[in-house]
Amino acid sequence: MTNQTFRRDNLWIRHEDQLIAGSPARFFRLTTAGKDAAKALELKAQPAVGHGLLTSRLVGAGALHPFLEDPIDPALITVVIPAHIVTAADLQRLQGLVDALKELSVIVVDDASPTPAHVRNATVTALTQNSGPGLARNRGLELVTTPYVAFIDSDVQIASTQICILAAQLGVDAKVVAPRVIASKRRSILARYERNTAPLDMGRHAARVTHGSRVSYVPSAVLVCDTSTVRDAGGFDRTLRCGEDVDFVWRLIDEGNIVRYEPSVTCTHDTRRGLIPFLTQRFNYGSSAIDLDKQYGGRLTPLRARPTTVASWLCFGLGWHLVALVFALVDAAHLAMQFERQHIFRRLMLAMFVKNFLNTGVHLADAVVKVWWPVVVVLATLFESVSGLLALCIAVPGLVTYFRRPTLDPFSFLFLRTLEKFSYGAGAWVKGFSVLNLNALRPYFLPMGNSSVSG
Numbered sequence: 001m002t003n004q005t006f007r008r009d010n011l012w013i014r015h016e017d018q019l020i021a022g023s024p025a026r027f028f029r030l031t032t033a034g035k036d037a038a039k040a041l042e043l044k045a046q047p048a049v050g051h052g053l054l055t056s057r058l059v060g061a062g063a064l065h066p067f068l069e070d071p072i073d074p075a076l077i078t079v080v081i082p083a084h085i086v087t088a089a090d091l092q093r094l095q096g097l098v099d100a101l102k103e104l105s106v107i108v109v110d111d112a113s114p115t116p117a118h119v120r121n122a123t124v125t126a127l128t129q130n131s132g133p134g135l136a137r138n139r140g141l142e143l144v145t146t147p148y149v150a151f152i153d154s155d156v157q158i159a160s161t162q163i164c165i166l167a168a169q170l171g172v173d174a175k176v177v178a179p180r181v182i183a184s185k186r187r188s189i190l191a192r193y194e195r196n197t198a199p200l201d202m203g204r205h206a207a208r209v210t211h212g213s214r215v216s217y218v219p220s221a222v223l224v225c226d227t228s229t230v231r232d233a234g235g236f237d238r239t240l241r242c243g244e245d246v247d248f249v250w251r252l253i254d255e256g257n258i259v260r261y262e263p264s265v266t267c268t269h270d271t272r273r274g275l276i277p278f279l280t281q282r283f284n285y286g287s288s289a290i291d292l293d294k295q296y297g298g299r300l301t302p303l304r305a306r307p308t309t310v311a312s313w314l315c316f317g318l319g320w321h322l323v324a325l326v327f328a329l330v331d332a333a334h335l336a337m338q339f340e341r342q343h344i345f346r347r348l349m350l351a352m353f354v355k356n357f358l359n360t361g362v363h364l365a366d367a368v369v370k371v372w373w374p375v376v377v378v379l380a381t382l383f384e385s386v387s388g389l390l391a392l393c394i395a396v397p398g399l400v401t402y403f404r405r406p407t408l409d410p411f412s413f414l415f416l417r418t419l420e421k422f423s424y425g426a427g428a429w430v431k432g433f434s435v436l437n438l439n440a441l442r443p444y445f446l447p448m449g450n451s452s453v454s455g
Contacts, residue, residue, distance in 0.1 A: 003069040004172065006055065008041055009062060010205040010214065013351045020348055021063035023213040027344065028057070059173070062208035066172045067264065071164030074103040076148050077224075079163070080140030081106065081122075082133045083154040085113040093270065094154045098122045103160040104150070107143050109136040133220070134236035134244040141227075141235055150224045157184070158222055158267035166224040166265055173258050175229040176249065178218035180204065180263035184270050190278055191271040192407040193416045199285065200269055202261050209249060209259040211299060218261050220245030221269050229257055243288030250296060279423040286427025293440040300440040302367035305360040306331060307445045313361045317389035328357070334448055365393035370421035371441055374429055394418055 012021045017035055019028040030038060037051040041064070058064040079101050085091050098106050098119055106122040112130040125143065127136060137151050148167045152158065162179065169177045182201055183194035200219040207215035220236075223245070233252055236244045249259055272278040289300045303310070308331035315324035332353050339349040368376055368390065380387035398414045407413075432438040 005046060005067050005069065006041060006059070006064045007067065007206055008064060009207070011355070012042075012063065013348055014038055014042070015345045015347045018345055018348055019063075020352060021058065022061040023207060023215075024062075024210075025352070026061040026063060027342070028061075028063075030054070062210065062213060065206035065208070065260070066169075067206075067262070068168040068171055069165075070168060071161060072148075072168045072171070074160060074164055076146050077150055077163060077167050078105045078107060078144045078146045078148070078227075079150045079152055080137055080144065081108045081152050081154055082111055082136030082140070083108055083113065083117055084111045084130065085115060085117045085154075090154070091115075091117060091119075093157075095119055097152065097154065097157060100157065100159045101152075101163065104163060105146065107140045109140045111136045131238065132241040132244070134240055134248075135238035137220075138235040138238060141230060144227055147227055148224065149227045149230060150222065151220060153221045153269070155270040156181070156221050156267050162265045162267065163222075163224060166222075166262060169260060169262055170224065170226055174260040175226045175257040176218075176252060176259040177224045177262050178202075178209075178260075179222050179265040179267050180261075181219060181221045181269045182266055184268045186271065188271065188273070189408065189412065190273075190275070190416070193413060194271050196405045196407045196413065197401055197417065198269070198271075199282070199420075202263070204263050206263055207261045209261055210253060211250075212304065215261045216299075217246045217249045218259065220248065222267050223248075233257075240288070240291060242284045243292050246288070246292055247295070250299070275419075279419060282420050282423035283427035283430075286424040286429075287431035289428050289440045290431040290435060290437055293437060297439055298444060301442060301444040302371040302440075303363050303443040305363065305443075305446060306356075306448060308334065308448070309357055309360040310364055310443070310445070312357075313364050314389070317392050318385040319388060331357070362397055365397045366421070367443070368393040369418065369425075371425045371428060373422055373425050 009022050011023055011025055017030045019030055019038060020026070021028065033051060034054050037054055040046065055064060059066055081094070081097065083094055085094065094108070094117065098108070098121055102121055108117060108119050108122045108124045110117045110124060110126040111132070112127050116126060117124060123143070125139065127139060141149060148170060150163050150167070158179070166177045166179055180201060181198065183191055183198045200221050202215045202218060207213060209215050209218055229252065233255060237247050240247055253259055272281050293300045308327050312324045312327035312331060315327060335353050336349055376386060376390050380390050394414065398417050399410065402410055402413045428441060432441060
């Protein structure tokens, strides 16, 4: 591990010998030597050898992210690709993916395609009945003989070198590593929209994947795994046709395994072709949240925040600005008392309060538009203040997201973004009513003693 480097997490706030970092946020008191190590990391240098204990603590808390630069031997990796081929274009994309992975052993599992998939330079095994990606991956896993396995969807483009770099990260502490998934470079309106806000894109910052963190799961578009760990976990849940990747990652985390998100490696994912398939995909995502709630009750909540912070934002959106200010002051005062008891610098307290307050506003707006919109739309027809709240929740976060990377005109972007979120919510409500379970639609209010950053 001579070429191992460390990168700071996106949340890293230090003042003197006090540090708040990681996701969920953790507080550290640093020794004199620890301050030197933190300064070195802030200057993008590597800490001295004697700082191994602190480095390990920071890595374990998700405040530092290790990276091994040297790719591993391709002979140690087998690729499993579940495929359901419907059109000639599907087969062409699959062949292009296999060609890009030519240095690796590739197993294609044909999930009962209408026309059998004939792929060069790969071992093809066929299922007699269409069973979904989970069972197809499990079938491919049975044939793997290498210590590492890479599960890759057939509509992804990634090269063998990138897979080898991802697999190298399993040599540190992780059992599963996922790259950043970005939208393809097609010129369609939907592809251009997803280049700004793709549902499988977990962002540009590395993360340790865990519950309540900035990255709480990773999609199965590309997952590079330790083979024995996947087998011990029983592979993917074959009963889930959507959300099986979330279930897979969460089961591994619950068993004490480390999962990492590595955005320095990217791959492209093909966008749904046509508005109806695009919205159907989002509808299915919403439905899967209800399915997952049966096993992971509480984790699928659309909003996890302190009640005073939520009340402040709601009052502001409804036009009750003075009441909103009162709630914000109460929230800040309560957080200040917590930090005073722990003798934490006020500068850190202020930074944490601002970050938490803004993140809660973003998450609340997302929950209003993405999950609670059926109720909010009804209330908006009765109360003008609620219609103003809905408009703010649609426009402000949407425009902020748009201007970070404008790929369409603002109107088209906001229109598609609203349709996307409404489709997700529709899937959640329809499935929730069908199984009489709406737990995944409820907010979770953190105790006032909780000072974690919500994103």
